[in-house]
Amino acid sequence: MTAVITCPITIPYTRFSDNSAHWFAARTLAEMLQAAHLEKAAIDGLCFSSFTLAPDTAVGLTQHLGLSLRWLDHIPMGGAAGIVALRRAVRAVEAGDARVVACVGADTNSPAAFEATLGDFSRFSQDAVWPYGAGGPNASFALLTSYYMREYGATREDFGKLCVSQRQNALSFPSALLRKPLTLEQYLNARPIADPIHLFDCVMPCAGAEGFLVMTQQRARDLGLRSVRVLSTCERHNAFADDPIQMRGGWALDRDELFARAGVRHEQIDLLQTYDDYPVISVLQMEDLGFCGKGEGPLFIREQTFTNDGTFPHNTSGGQLSCGQAGAAGGFLGMTDAVRQLTGAALGKPVVDARVALVSGFGMINYDRGLCCGATILATA
Numbered sequence: 001m002t003a004v005i006t007c008p009i010t011i012p013y014t015r016f017s018d019n020s021a022h023w024f025a026a027r028t029l030a031e032m033l034q035a036a037h038l039e040k041a042a043i044d045g046l047c048f049s050s051f052t053l054a055p056d057t058a059v060g061l062t063q064h065l066g067l068s069l070r071w072l073d074h075i076p077m078g079g080a081a082g083i084v085a086l087r088r089a090v091r092a093v094e095a096g097d098a099r100v101v102a103c104v105g106a107d108t109n110s111p112a113a114f115e116a117t118l119g120d121f122s123r124f125s126q127d128a129v130w131p132y133g134a135g136g137p138n139a140s141f142a143l144l145t146s147y148y149m150r151e152y153g154a155t156r157e158d159f160g161k162l163c164v165s166q167r168q169n170a171l172s173f174p175s176a177l178l179r180k181p182l183t184l185e186q187y188l189n190a191r192p193i194a195d196p197i198h199l200f201d202c203v204m205p206c207a208g209a210e211g212f213l214v215m216t217q218q219r220a221r222d223l224g225l226r227s228v229r230v231l232s233t234c235e236r237h238n239a240f241a242d243d244p245i246q247m248r249g250g251w252a253l254d255r256d257e258l259f260a261r262a263g264v265r266h267e268q269i270d271l272l273q274t275y276d277d278y279p280v281i282s283v284l285q286m287e288d289l290g291f292c293g294k295g296e297g298p299l300f301i302r303e304q305t306f307t308n309d310g311t312f313p314h315n316t317s318g319g320q321l322s323c324g325q326a327g328a329a330g331g332f333l334g335m336t337d338a339v340r341q342l343t344g345a346a347l348g349k350p351v352v353d354a355r356v357a358l359v360s361g362f363g364m365i366n367y368d369r370g371l372c373c374g375a376t377i378l379a380t381a
Helices: 021-036 058-065 078-095 111-119 123-132 138-152 156-170 184-189 217-222 251-262 279-288 297-303 319-323 327-342
Strands: 003-014 045-049 071-074 101-107 192-194 207-216 227-237 271-273 356-365 370-380
Touching: 003 021, 003 078, 003 217, 003 327, 021 058, 021 101, 021 207, 045 058, 045 078, 045 327, 058 071, 071 078, 078 101, 078 207, 078 227, 078 327, 078 356, 078 370, 101 327, 138 192, 138 279, 156 184, 156 279, 156 297, 156 319, 207 217, 207 327, 217 227, 227 251, 227 327, 251 279, 251 370, 271 327, 279 297, 279 356, 319 327, 327 356, 327 370
Parallel strands: 045 071, 045 101, 271 356
Antiparallel strands: 003 207, 003 227, 101 207, 227 370, 356 370
C-alpha cells in the first residue's frame, strides 16, 4: 500500500487567543473531515504536537475530540514535528495499523502562556540563559547567528534578503499575519533585540493550527481527493553532539540517502520549505541539504530571489517569519503549503508547474543547538 498526504488545513492565525489548544485541534479535525467528506469514525489514527495542551497529552485529547483510535502518537518535537508526524503516519498506514491518520499541530497563545512555555521549555535553556536574566530563543539564535557571521562572512544584508523575499511571498497568502511589504532598509534599521538579531529576524508567536491527513493512495482516489506522494523522509536527533556550537544539523548526515530514496536530484526540486523561526537556521538547512556547500550560504542567497515567481522558491507562504509561529503548528506550515502548491490549490501565489517539493524541519532549541532535524521529498500524484 502506498500512503499519500491529502486535505491540508490551516486554521487562520491570530496574535493572541483565549481559546485552548484543544479548540484549535478540534477545528482542524472538523475542517479535515469536511474536506475529505468523511465521518469522524473514519479517523482511526492521530499524531499530535502542541506546547500548550497541558495538562493533557494526545491521549486526553482523544476524549475531548470524541475519537476512538487504534493508533496514537504524541510528537513533542516542535519545528520537526510535522516531518516526524508524517513519517510515523505513513508507516502506520502502510503497515495496516491505521487507515486514516490525522496529523495535527495546534497551539494557543496568550502572554501568560508564552511566558510559561519559555520558562519550562528545557533544562538546558533554563541553566544557560535564566541566570543572565534572559528567556526564550532570542539569545540562543543571536549566539548561532553571530558565530555563523564570523565563521563564514555572512552579513545582515544576506539574512535580510531571506526575510524580505519571504514577506513578498506572504503578501498573497491570506493566513499570514504580517502582510505589509518589507524593504531591506526597514529590515536593517529595525530595533535590535539581541545583537546581531533585530526585530525582523525574530518569529512572532501567535495562535493557530495546521494539519493534514495520511491515507492510502487508492482511498484518496476513491474519495476524489487531491494528494501528493511521499518519495522519502529522514529524521535525526542530537546530531553532531561533539560540535562546540551548532553550525550543521542532522540533514548533513542523511541527505544523500534522502535524495537517493526519492530518486531525484537537487535541481529537480521546484520549491523548498524550511523551518524558519530565525533566518540563520534556514541557511543551515540549505547548506546541509546540499543546495550549496557549508559556508556557501551567503553566496547562494545573493544568487537567488527565493520568491514564488522567481528563482529557488522558498517558504512559499511567507514562512513563520511572516505568517507567525503558532507554536508546534509552525512545524507543519511548510508541509501544508507544499501539499497545496503540488496539488494546484495554493492559497497564495502558485509556483508554476511545481511537481517536486522538499520540506525541512528543525526543533527543540537547547541554548546552543536544536536537537531535532527532519526532511521529506514530496511529489505530485
